[in-house]
Amino acid sequence: MTEPATNRSFVRLSGVGHRYDPTPGVPPAVTGIDLDIRRHEFVAVVGPSGCGKSTLLRMISGLLTPSEGEVSVFGMPVTGPRDDVGIVFQKPTLLPWLTVRKNVLFPLKHKFGRYGRDDEKRADELLAMAGLESFANKMPDELSGGMQQRVGIVRALLLNPDILLMDEPFSALDAMTREQIGFDLLKIWEENPKTVLFITHSIAEAVLLADRVLVMSKRPGTVLEVLDVDIPRPRTAHTISEPRFGQLTERLRKHIYEPDAA
Amino acid sequence: MSLTLPEGRTRASLLMAAPWLFFLALILLWELVCQVFSLPEYVLPAPTAIVDAFFKVEMSRWFTHLWATLRVALMGFAVSILVAIPIAIAMMRSEFLSRTLYPLLVVIQSTPVVAVAPLIIVLMGSDDPSRVLITCLLTFFPLVVSTATGINETPEELVELSRSLDAPLRRETWQIRIPYAIPHIFSGLRVAITLAIIGAVVAEFVAAEEGLGYFIQFSTSFFRIPQAFAGLFFLAVVSLLLFKSVQWTQQLFFPWSLPRKAR
Numbered sequence: 400m401t402e403p404a405t406n407r408s409f410v411r412l413s414g415v416g417h418r419y420d421p422t423p424g425v426p427p428a429v430t431g432i433d434l435d436i437r438r439h440e441f442v443a444v445v446g447p448s449g450c451g452k453s454t455l456l457r458m459i460s461g462l463l464t465p466s467e468g469e470v471s472v473f474g475m476p477v478t479g480p481r482d483d484v485g486i487v488f489q490k491p492t493l494l495p496w497l498t499v500r501k502n503v504l505f506p507l508k509h510k511f512g513r514y515g516r517d518d519e520k521r522a523d524e525l526l527a528m529a530g531l532e533s534f535a536n537k538m539p540d541e542l543s544g545g546m547q548q549r550v551g552i553v554r555a556l557l558l559n560p561d562i563l564l565m566d567e568p569f570s571a572l573d574a575m576t577r578e579q580i581g582f583d584l585l586k587i588w589e590e591n592p593k594t595v596l597f598i599t600h601s602i603a604e605a606v607l608l609a610d611r612v613l614v615m616s617k618r619p620g621t622v623l624e625v626l627d628v629d630i631p632r633p634r635t636a637h638t639i640s641e642p643r644f645g646q647l648t649e650r651l652r653k654h655i656y657e658p659d660a661a
Numbered sequence: 662m663s664l665t666l667p668e669g670r671t672r673a674s675l676l677m678a679a680p681w682l683f684f685l686a687l688i689l690l691w692e693l694v695c696q697v698f699s700l701p702e703y704v705l706p707a708p709t710a711i712v713d714a715f716f717k718v719e720m721s722r723w724f725t726h727l728w729a730t731l732r733v734a735l736m737g738f739a740v741s742i743l744v745a746i747p748i749a750i751a752m753m754r755s756e757f758l759s760r761t762l763y764p765l766l767v768v769i770q771s772t773p774v775v776a777v778a779p780l781i782i783v784l785m786g787s788d789d790p791s792r793v794l795i796t797c798l799l800t801f802f803p804l805v806v807s808t809a810t811g812i813n814e815t816p817e818e819l820v821e822l823s824r825s826l827d828a829p830l831r832r833e834t835w836q837i838r839i840p841y842a843i844p845h846i847f848s849g850l851r852v853a854i855t856l857a858i859i860g861a862v863v864a865e866f867v868a869a870e871e872g873l874g875y876f877i878q879f880s881t882s883f884f885r886i887p888q889a890f891a892g893l894f895f896l897a898v899v900s901l902l903l904f905k906s907v908q909w910t911q912q913l914f915f916p917w918s919l920p921r922k923a924r
Contacts, residue, residue: 460825480827488818496840496917509836510826538917 408435409594410459410562414468416619417454428454429620430467434613438561439592443605445651446615452598455620456564459596460484472562482510485555485593487565491547493539493554500526500535503554510558518557525553528587545576549583556591563593570600578636581608585634602651606644607634614654623654706887711894714887726892727899729872733789733861734903737796738854745801746846749808750834770802774860778867787868796860800853807849811842844918847911854907858900873899
């Protein structure tokens with residue numbers, strides 16, 4: 400079925416799967432994933448450890464070629480690393496020998512070997528948006544874990560990607576920082592709309608942030624359910640106490656704790 | 662009795678002074694033992710006798726010997742940096758190279774240099790090049806291993822970041838992998854600089870007519886034991902200073918590669 404690429408299926412996964420070990424009998428890491436992500440949609444992925452969430456993310460980024468099915472972005476099949484994708488990793492992975500500003504500019508320096516005045520201005524604007532303007536000339540180890548991860552997000556936004564892939568970006572942070580940085584991310588996303596794929600272990604985080612939550616089964620990873628989060632935006636700390644939030648997290652929990660019931 | 666230190670500034674200055682005080686106490690004890698038991702000089706000379714012997718040797722002679730040892734040690738050190746780091750990078754780039762070279766490196770490393778040194782002198786003559794080679798044989802391996810370790814310990818995410826940007830491989834090497842290896846390279850350099858002095862002395866023991874190693878050997882064979890000790894201490898101080906210079910270089914040019922306390 401080939402439908403014309405629209406904003407309704409900006410990122411399309413059709414029957415996507417991957418096996419790292421081609422030995423017969425070894426189950427694939429992920430298999431048979433069908434998903435259409437709208438432009439500027441925020442999709443969260445939850446699932447048990449080892450269910451292939453990161454594999455899914457790597458296939459969308461082009462770092463990993465699916466062994467079955469196809470990933471396409473705006474109708475074009477993904478065949479290799481693409482520069483309209485920004486990646487935020489579990490750890491901030493900043494370069495310890497560069498200042499915060501130079502870390503943000505690193506993708507340009509790395510891809511093209513240089514950057515100009517305008518780029519520096521853009522880096523400063525992005526840093527200001529993340530509330531980090533006064534840390535531009537600091538070294539990464541002078542920043543707290545939460546700030547370092549915000550620098551990681553800003554770095555991923557530098558090349559103004561259409562797609563932002565986030566691989567459990569807040570899992571190394573403490574609970575308080577984690578909640579705060581989630582709201583910061585929403586603010587950044589509302590100001591610079593991106594198509595976001597957000598992998599997380601936290602059901603509450605997924606419901607709080609996303610438009611849709613994709614629930615994956617344990618290995619081999621398949622889609623158990625795609626849940627629409629019909630809670631209006633902007634989402635705030637109050638969202639958590641709304642009854643609808645409780646209902647949705649409850650529904651997702653069922654998948655994790657009683658995989659056969661749902 | 663417990664060894665608890667007072668808090669605050671006193672504690673800090675005591676901690677600073679502790680190694681020096683301990684060293685001083687050892688020397689005093691040594692002097693005392695020599696005086697009380699009136700040990701003959703050729704068994705164990707007293708520290709005062711050693712200092713005496715040090716100043717009896719002309720300064721210009723000290724410098725001749727120092728320069729001979731330092732020259733060989735530093736040349737060997739420099740040559741192994743120039744060879745080891747590119748080899749480590751090449752080995753990281755190519756599995757074929759790393760599989761081919763690594764066993765050879767291990768064989769070289771596990772062959773006692775003292776045993777090979779005479780053969781090298783026979784093969785290449787008793788000039789600087791053969792001494793530098795002997796030094797290199799000692800310093801080379803730790804440098805290759807530490808550089809390769811550092812390069813391989815680059816976080817996988819950064820390699821993925823580089824790949825996702827579709828950047829050329831040389832930038833991945835120069836902008837990510839080599840800087841990441843700097844702390845490891847420096848721990849290799851600290852080991853290598855002290856080994857360089859050892860290598861230079863080993864080479865002098867085999868064949869030389871100047872150098873601190875030669876000076877110690879020559880003094881011992883003429884039973885000038887205090888003078889031999891003076892040479893030994895001089896050598897130890899030089900070695901320590903070189904070790905410290907590697908640390909200072911790291912502090913000066915790569916402060917980020919050190920834990921915050923050590924900058």
